[in-house]
Amino acid sequence: MSKQTVNRESQVSRTAAMALMLLLAIYFLLPIYFLIVAATKPQGDLAATNGLTFSHFNLFENLRVLFTRSDGIFGKWIVNTVIYAVFGAVVGTLISALCGYALAKFQFRGREFLFSVILGGVLVPTTALALPLFLLFSATGIVNTYFAVFLPSIVSPFGVYLARIFANAAVPQELLESARLDGAGEFRTFFSVAFKLMTPSLVTIFLFQFVAIWNNFFLPMVMLQKESLFPITLGLYEWNGQTARAPLLQESVITGSLVSIVPVIILFILLQRFWRTGLAAGSLK
Amino acid sequence: MTDIATRATRRVASPGGRRRPGGGGPRAGTIFAFVIPFFLPFVLFYLVPVGYALWQSVRVVRRTGGQYGTSYTTFGGFEQYTKVFQNDEFWSSVGRIGLFGIVQVPVMLFVALVIALLLDTPLLRLKSAFRITAFMPYAVPGVIAAIMWSYLYSPQLSPVVDLLNGIGLHPDFLGPGAVLWSAANISTWLWTGYNMLIMFSALQSIPQELYEAAKLDGASNWTIAWQIKVPIIAPSIILTTVFSIIGTLQLYAEPAVLRQISSNISSTFTPNMLAYAVASGNNYQQAAAISVVIAVITFVLSFGFMRLTSKRAGL
Numbered sequence: 374m375s376k377q378t379v380n381r382e383s384q385v386s387r388t389a390a391m392a393l394m395l396l397l398a399i400y401f402l403l404p405i406y407f408l409i410v411a412a413t414k415p416q417g418d419l420a421a422t423n424g425l426t427f428s429h430f431n432l433f434e435n436l437r438v439l440f441t442r443s444d445g446i447f448g449k450w451i452v453n454t455v456i457y458a459v460f461g462a463v464v465g466t467l468i469s470a471l472c473g474y475a476l477a478k479f480q481f482r483g484r485e486f487l488f489s490v491i492l493g494g495v496l497v498p499t500t501a502l503a504l505p506l507f508l509l510f511s512a513t514g515i516v517n518t519y520f521a522v523f524l525p526s527i528v529s530p531f532g533v534y535l536a537r538i539f540a541n542a543a544v545p546q547e548l549l550e551s552a553r554l555d556g557a558g559e560f561r562t563f564f565s566v567a568f569k570l571m572t573p574s575l576v577t578i579f580l581f582q583f584v585a586i587w588n589n590f591f592l593p594m595v596m597l598q599k600e601s602l603f604p605i606t607l608g609l610y611e612w613n614g615q616t617a618r619a620p621l622l623q624e625s626v627i628t629g630s631l632v633s634i635v636p637v638i639i640l641f642i643l644l645q646r647f648w649r650t651g652l653a654a655g656s657l658k
Numbered sequence: 659m660t661d662i663a664t665r666a667t668r669r670v671a672s673p674g675g676r677r678r679p680g681g682g683g684p685r686a687g688t689i690f691a692f693v694i695p696f697f698l699p700f701v702l703f704y705l706v707p708v709g710y711a712l713w714q715s716v717r718v719v720r721r722t723g724g725q726y727g728t729s730y731t732t733f734g735g736f737e738q739y740t741k742v743f744q745n746d747e748f749w750s751s752v753g754r755i756g757l758f759g760i761v762q763v764p765v766m767l768f769v770a771l772v773i774a775l776l777l778d779t780p781l782l783r784l785k786s787a788f789r790i791t792a793f794m795p796y797a798v799p800g801v802i803a804a805i806m807w808s809y810l811y812s813p814q815l816s817p818v819v820d821l822l823n824g825i826g827l828h829p830d831f832l833g834p835g836a837v838l839w840s841a842a843n844i845s846t847w848l849w850t851g852y853n854m855l856i857m858f859s860a861l862q863s864i865p866q867e868l869y870e871a872a873k874l875d876g877a878s879n880w881t882i883a884w885q886i887k888v889p890i891i892a893p894s895i896i897l898t899t900v901f902s903i904i905g906t907l908q909l910y911a912e913p914a915v916l917r918q919i920s921s922n923i924s925s926t927f928t929p930n931m932l933a934y935a936v937a938s939g940n941n942y943q944q945a946a947a948i949s950v951v952i953a954v955i956t957f958v959l960s961f962g963f964m965r966l967t968s969k970r971a972g973l
Contacts, residue, residue, distance in 0.1 A: 383781070386879065390781040397773065398791045401847065404806040405794070407817065411809065424809075424817030472696035479689050487693070494704050498956050500908045500930050501949040504937050505707035505714065525703040533696060559684045559692070588799045590911040591930070606801040606911075613805055614918045627809070630802045637797045642790055652859045 405634075412631040416624040435628040442625055449601055450608040451633070454587070456519060457604050461526040462583040466575055469529055469582075473536020474567055478549060488537070494530035503595045510596065521596035522604070526586045532578045539574030540567065577647040587637065605633045714946035715739065731943070738947035747926045748948065752955075754838060755928050759906040762842040767898055770850045774857035775883045789858070792851035800848060804915035807844045812919060832920035841923075844912045849905070853898040860894035861887060896967045900960045907956045910934070 407424055414422065415431040422428040439447050476488050506525055510516040515524070544567045552562040568575075593607045600608070609629050616622045641648075718734030721727045742748050773792055777785050795803065810816045811831035822829050831840045868890075869882050877885075888895075910930040917923040926932040929952045937945035 383879075387781050390776050390779070391783070394773070394776060394782060394788050397769070398788060401791050401795060401851070403818075404803070404810060404847065405798075407810060408806050420814050423820065424815060468696040468699070471692045475689055475692035479684055479692070481686070481689050487697075491697075491700065494700065496904070496957060496960060497704065497708065498904060498908045498953055500910060501711065501953045502704065502707045504933060504942070504945055504949055505711040506703065507937075508714070508942060509707060509710060524699065528696070528699045528703050530700070530704070559688045563692075584796065590799065590801050590914075591908075591934075595934070606799045609805060610801050610911075610915065613808075613915065616918075626805060630805055634798050634802055638794055641794065641797045645790065645793075648793070648855060649859050649862075652856045 408627060408631050408634075411624075412628045414624075416621055419623060419627075432628075435624055436632070439625045439628045439632065443600075446600060447605075447608065447625075447629055447632075450603050450605045453519075453602060454604040454606075454633070457522050457526060457593075458583050458586040461523055461586050462579050465527040465529050465532060465582045466579045468527065469532030469578055470536045470540075470568075470571065470575055471563070473533045473538075474540040474544075474563060474571070476533070477537045477540035478544065478546070478567075491530045491533050494528075495534065499589065500591045503592045506592075507595045516596055517598050517602065519602060522593050522602075525592060526582075526589065529578075529582045529585065532582055535574065535578050535581070536571075539571055539577075543567075543570045543574060573647065576644065580644060580647055605629070609633075711946045711949055714943050715950050717943045719941075719943065734943075738943050739951070741944060742947050742951055747932055748929065748951075751926055751929045751932050755906060755909060758838060758842055758909070759903065761839075762845055763899065763902045763906060766846045766850050767853055767895065767902065769846070770854040770898070771857055771888070771895065773850070773854045774861055775887060777854075777858055778861040778887065779879050779883070781879065789855070792854055794851065795848050796852045798848065800844075800911035801915055803848050804841075804844050804912040807840070807847070808916055808919050811840055811916075832916070832922060834922045837916060837920050837922045841909075841912050841916055845905070845909070849902070853902070856898050857891055857894050860891040864890055892967075896964060899967075900963060903959050903963065904956055907952055907959075 410425060410427055411419060412435060413430050413432040414428050415434070418428045418431075472491075476484060502525070507516060510521050515521050548566055548570075549562060552566055557565070587606075590606050590610070593604050594610075597603055597607065600611070603611070609626055612622050612629070613626050616626065715738050716734060716736070717731045718737050719729050719731050721729045773788075776782055777789055782788065798806075810818050813819055813830070813832075816831075819829060819831070830836060864887065869877075869886050872882050872886060908930055909928045913923050913927045913931065917925070917927070925935045929948065933945050933948040933952065936948060
């Protein structure tokens with residue numbers, strides 16, 4: 374093959390690759406672009422104007438309506454989502470890290486058995502847990518409270534699995550030995566030595582768990598009847614179901630969807646590298 | 659007797675039992691304190707519900723006397739399971755989800771693989787922009803993704819429908835035949851980038867030298883991709899397949915949202931929707947049996963797939 378044919382071939386493949394990726398990029402961006410456009414329109418323009426072109430700029434009015442509707446319940450949903458997803462993931466990451474670290478760094482009887490039991494939990498479909506949990510929680514009166522969603526959300530077997538891999542990779546045994554020789558207790562060693570070394574991987578675990586809670590729709594739907602306890606997803610779902618009777622809700626569903634995904638998308642883009650370490654570790658082992 | 663003897667020798671062989679040979683290991687109490695903050699909630703919110711579902715699924719509600727008798731629950735053996743297997747709605751929901759999975763999972767993973775391979779070649783510019791774009795839908799919860807897409811499917815509001823009408827096509831995304839695939843499209847949109855990133859991370863960890871030789875022999879990017887790279891990342895592809903099977907069997911949010919705008923999705927469209935509908939009718943024992951059957955099917959399919967592929971790949 375002469376150099377020229379190679380070049381021509383690669384020119385053709387370059388163009389084809391670029392064209393294919395552009396098409397796929399349009400596919401991935403289309404719904405989000407539509408949402409941005411729709412969120413800036415007054416309700417009346419939604420059906421009357423083309424969905425892909427801007428018309429009257431009404432975003433601020435839409436936001437005002439969104440945040441004042443039903444005594445500002447949307448703001449409450451945002452706070453609830455932060456409680457469930459952010460605090461849940463913080464607590465979940467911490468307990469996963471402690472457990473994964475112990476499984477990686479301490480020798481004790483039953484260690485492998487414990488790890489297999491936890492790993493088995495990764496394969497349990499979480500939706501299969503929601504209904505029995507509802508019955509157990511009804512019996513104890515936890516149903517329809519913050520705890521009903523928060524408590525089950527802090528448990529992430531996958532987080533323990535990742536924490537064990539990361540603790541093995543990031544924390545050298547000699548460092549622990551010398552800390553012990555210095556007389557530091559295990560918890561002090563963990564928080565002052567291991568925690569710092571594991572921080573990047575803890576961010577990864579946090580992100581995975583945050584998304585799992587942020588995405589979990591079935592659990593809050595089963596557990597909560599009180600609107601004031603809803604996360605954003607459940608609230609928007611309820612509103613969306615009422616649009617047939619109250620068409621004006623449509624604009625709030627659209628604006629609310631946009632308001633809730635934008636911060637998470639920004640967080641994702643900023644923390645991109647942590648995803649890749651986590652996904653690489655998850656797939657190689 | 660011999661049991662005690664072996665136990666004794668084992669204890670002698672590892673002096674101190676829980677102390678490590680170095681002598682600096684932590685005490686059992688300390689280990690317990692590290693493990694318990696996770697393990698206690700894990701038992702309470704994972705293991706206990708699983709056990710409770712199993713227990714519920716072998717219970718039945720019976721009545722004393724006629725219509726005005728009192729009801730009580732008692733052991734019913736496999737009665738609930740027999741009912742599940744005799745339930746036509748159960749089989750049609752399983753059939754629907756099976757069809758969904760057989761088409762959607764391979765399509766999604768193929769697209770994910772193509773993107774991952776393209777991002778790993780020198781052919782493309784703007785790589786990180788493309789990578790972020792494909793991954794972005796993962797930040798969107800299923801409910802919100804389904805709401806966004808339902809506007810794009812809606813005959814009144816959708817610019818896509820307008821566009822297709824303009825060129826003489828009249829699609830009905832919410833029609834009885836199409837709505838399953840409209841739901842499949844939402845899952846594909848949501849998860850392609852996530853799966854792509856798993857495959858891409860695996861590709862990035864292949865040492866470059868592995869294909870230097872092939873390049874010197876004049877192998878094209880195409881050959882290198884499909885003959886060398888794909889076999890190496892086979893474990894990642896298997897992993898993404900297993901995740902996708904688990905996800906498909908749990909499908910709930912996307913069809914539930916589409917149900918709000920389409921009469922072609924019944925309240926028992928997916929197995930999970932059926933379980934919820936049955937539980938809403940206060941038949942918790944039957945709902946538990948359905949959940950257990952879904953979980954068992956999930957286990958069997960994911961383990962079965964792993965075994966099948968690992969044997970064939972000789973791993």
